[in-house]
Structure formats: structure tokens, C-alpha cells
Amino acid sequence: MNIRLNIIFIIIFAIMTTLLVRVYFLSIKSNTYYEELSKRNYINRINKVPVRGVIEDRNGKKLAINQMGFSILIKPHLRSYKNKEKLNSAIEFIEKHFPKYKKEKLLKNYKRKDSAYNHDYVKVVDYIAYEDFFPKYTLFASKENIKVESAVKRYYPYKNVASHIIGYVGKASRLDIVKNDLSAFSGIIGKNGLEKYYNDILQGKMGYKDIKVNALNEEIEVLEQKEPSSNNNIKISLDIELQKYIQEIFNYKGGAVIVMDSTNGELLAAASFPEFDNNIFARGISVKEWNEMRNDFNHPFTNKLINGLYPPGSIIKMGVALSFLENGIKESYTVNDSGFIKIGNRNFRCWKRHGHGKVGFNKAIRESCDDFFYKGSLRVGINKISKTLDKFGFGQQTGVDQVNEFYGINPNKDWKQKKYNKPWYVGETVITSIGQGNMLVTPMQMARYTAYIANGKLPTPHFYKKNYKEPISLNFPEKHLNLMRKGMYEVMYHKKGTASRHINSKVKIAGKTGTAQVVSIPQSEKVRMKESDLKYYQRSHAWLTTYGPYKNPKYVVTILVEHGGHGGSVAGKMVSKIFDKLVELGYIKEK
Secondary structure (H helix, E strand, C coil): CHHHHHHHHHHHHHHHHHHHHHHHHHHHHHHHHHHHHHHHHHEEEEEECCCCCCEECCCCCEEEEEEEEEEEEECCCCCCHHHHHHHHHHHHHHHHHCCCCCHHHHHHHHHHHCCCCCCCCEEEEEEEEHHHHHHHHHHHHCCCCEEEEEEEEEECCCCCCCHHHHCCEEECCHHHHHHCCCHHHHCEEECCHHHHHCHHHHHCCCEEEEEEECCCCCEEEEEEEECCCCCCCEECCCCHHHHHHHHHHCCCCCEEEEEEECCCCEEEEEEEECCCCCHHHHHCCCHHHHHHHHCCCCCCCCCHHHHCCECCHHHHHHHHHHHHHHCCCCCCCCEEECCEEEECCEEEECCCCCCCEEECHHHHHHCCCHHHHHHHHHHHCHHHHHHHHHHCCCCCCCCCCCCCCCCCECCCHHHHHHHHCCCCCHHHHHHHCCCCCCCEECHHHHHHHHHHHHHCEECCCECCHHHCCCCEECCCCHHHHHHHHHHHHHHHHCCCCCCHHHCCCCCCCEEEEEEECCCCCCCCCCCCCCHHHCCHHHCCEEEEEEEECCCCCCEEEEEEECCCCCHHHHHHHHHHHHHHHHHHCCCCCCC
């Protein structure tokens, strides 16, 4: 009997508890919920979208701006049979005054955006320039079922100059909106370059205005408001006049040019060729334009500064030489170069058919003797060479403020085992020592490495000062660096230097040429094939990386010409002109 009573009491208690919990939620919790809903019924929030910030060069010249204009909207819910004439009238009115907007496309745009749940005017024309629309503003403002709103469009005044660096904006996709709430209101977002990297700064912070309204949606009072952020600009280190000059003198199909302050990593110019006009993306690229660019073998979409991967060729030799010295080879080390070294059944040739004779470090850099590096690399080994090159940042991102920077490849035994599940061969060591084989670098990595040799500190390349990082000391002995610097100076001015016939600048500079093979030369070729005998896309890439002034290093100029052949002959004149331009612009003082 007692057990039954206990069960009854438990059931009654459970029912009472359930009722009390339900009463709590109905009277307190749901009251809070419905109170919030009620507020929404009489408080409207108007979001205020900030104006996208301007991008300026180091001298305040505008690289990315906002052009004022107008958008055209049509009243919603006009697709029904009884409102069909109103819709047609509005669309025909737009087409009459702006014939490039065709009726069929406007109708399609309207029907796609209009729905029973949408009570806002439907935007059918995103942007018409101020000067084109303003003379007709009164006509449109008085037209029934049409609404006009102010609009802005991103514009790049210098068009295809520095296009890869500046980047561009585009319409925000659904994925963009999920990741970035503000883009749902602005409708645009940075898609590439600095526009994307610094999108959060450039887009600014949202503002709002909370308005109390009555049942007729009429404004009663402003309850709260916050203005959107107003100073969303960024000033970068680029000098657009220097950038324009480089574009004028670069007369090749593809390549890259970098001018960097070797002491702190500031980038004064950085060009990837061929360039393209960013405005075609801001306004909306056509299918024809897209296909033309996509099918261009010179890859205009690729930012070759950070996404172009190339064999470094001979410009890697200073780094390899420093590895020799770091790993026990004496400064007095010499080899006798007869023109080739035989390993197994293969001859690894020096670029000079009959060799350079007796060669030490200085001559090896000056005349770019391959045999010196072949023989030194066999003494040191690939793993130690790779470890030294790792210090310069090869196989790593430089940290430059651009999106999707590539790492490149700094190969060694472990890398090959993981990548291909194959052992490393001695022949791979010797070709890596002259910047061929599996080694791949970006022009930005080469500019950074050159800055280290010039100043003894490894900087982080950057366009925006907030991305500055203190340069790194790698602790190579100064006497070893001076040995590299002397060799690089003689590359330019010694009668046997590989660039000496092509340098004619007011500034004394040091540098290194490089010829990076795109295709291997068959062993059956007894004489090295001339670049001119190869098809264009089989020709070697031409490198020239330099710094100056020689006695007080301040700037690095690194040039890559795709399929250009020999670095000195192709890039020497350009380097000379760029350093002279640095003098003209006041960056280097004449003595």
C-alpha cells in the first residue's frame, strides 16, 4: 500500500514540476522573446555602409578610388498580369535613355531578384556614372515605379600599372557574405592583391540608425545611431611613377621586376608581366575578355612575383658558396675547370665550353663557373646546402602582404623521399648547386635573399608599414659576405664579368646574372645550344639580381625575363635605367 502511495506522490510531483516549468517559460522566458519581437515591430534599424577606403602610393597618389554614380531600382511585385504594363513601361523608359541596357536583360534581372517575400525596390542597374546620369536625374526621379539611389564603383586610375599588387574588388559571393557580414550590405569585397589582403581595413566598420516607427511605418524618433568609420584609407610604399617607368621599359612578353629597400623590406615597385586593367573586374568582366586572358600563354592572371615558380639558375650561387664556407671549405679553395665533370655515364658541363681554368670563390661568382659549384657541392652534400639555403627563406613564404604566396622548393634527400618515394642521386646535387633541377623560387624570394647579401640582414618585403617586421640577422661572417659582394661587383665591372658589357648606370652596383634552363640540353649536344636556336617557350629564363649603391647598399633591383636567355644581356640595360631613375626621383643621392 505504501509503495503505491509513493508512486502516486511521485507522479503528482512530476506533473506539478512540469506544469511549473511550463508556466515559467510561458510567463517569463517567452515574454522576453515576444518583447524582442515587439520591439522589432516598432524599431527599424537602418544600416549605414562605410565608404571603401582609398589606396594611395607613398607620395599620396590615388591608386584605387571610388567613383560616384547612380543605380536604378524598380518597384517590387510588378510581374503579375495586371501590373505587367507598369513593369514594361519602367523598363522601356530605362532602355530609351540608356540604350546599352537591353529590355530582355533588365526583365531577366528583375524577375530573378523579385519575390513575394521581397518588399524592397529591385535593383536592375547597379551603376551609371554621375556625369552620364545626372542630366536625366529629374526625369527618373519623377517616374512612377522607378527609384534612383546613389552608388559607387571602384576605379583604378592607373589601369594596368601595378594591377597584380593593387588587386581588385568584385561582387560578394554567398561564401564571401558568410565569412564577411559587411559585404552583404556593400555588395563588394576585395578579390585579389592589396584589396583582398587589407579588405578588413579598407571596407571599414558598419554604422546604423535605430528609428522608432508607428503602425504605418512612419518615423517617430531616432533612438540611437552610430556613424560608419570614415578614414579607411591605406598608404603603401609603392612609387607609382617608378612603377610606370618600369612598365615602359619592360619590352618583353612575361616576367617580373622588384625594387626593394634592402634595409627594411619596403617595396618601391613590383611588377608582374603581362599586366591587365583591374577595371574590367570592378565593372564586370565579359566572357570574351575572360577567355582571351585565360588562354594567353604568358599567364596575365598569375602574380609572378609570388606565384611564379622558376629555377633560380646562377643567381643562387652566392647562397651555395656561403654554404661551402659554412661547412668547412676554406676561402682559399680552388678547382681546375676543364669544361665538365663526369659522374657515372654523364658529363655535367660548365657553360664555358673549354672551362675557366683555375677558379676560386671570387672568380666563380664573377664568371659564374659551374664546375666550381659542382665540385664543391660533392664535398658538402645536398642536405647541408639545403639547410643553408633554408636560412635565406627558400622553400618558405617571404611574408609579403599579398594573398596566396607560394613556398617554392628547396630540395634535399628527405624532400625527394616524401615527394616521390625515391632516393636522391649525386647528379641531382650538382645540378641543384647551380640552381637547376628540382629547385624552384619566386622573384620575391630572390629579392629578399639579395637584400641579405647586401646588408647582412634578412628583411620581410612589404607594401604597408603595419606589415613591417624587424630584419633578421643570420650570423654569416662578414668576411664571407664581403667575398660574395666583391664577386658580385666584378660581375658588373670586371672585363670578364658576366654583365660587364651591359651595365651603364650613374650608380655603382653589384649583382649576379642567371640563366635558368626550361628544357634540358641533350647529352648528344657537344656544343651548348644557342638560345636563339630554341623555340620561344623552350628558351631559358633570364635573371639579374642587383643591389646599390655598392659601398652603401640601399636598394635591390631583381629582374626576371621569361624565356629571355642570358640575364646580363637582357636585363643589364633595364637595371641601369632603373638605378638612374632612383637617382632622378631622389632615392639615391649623386656624389
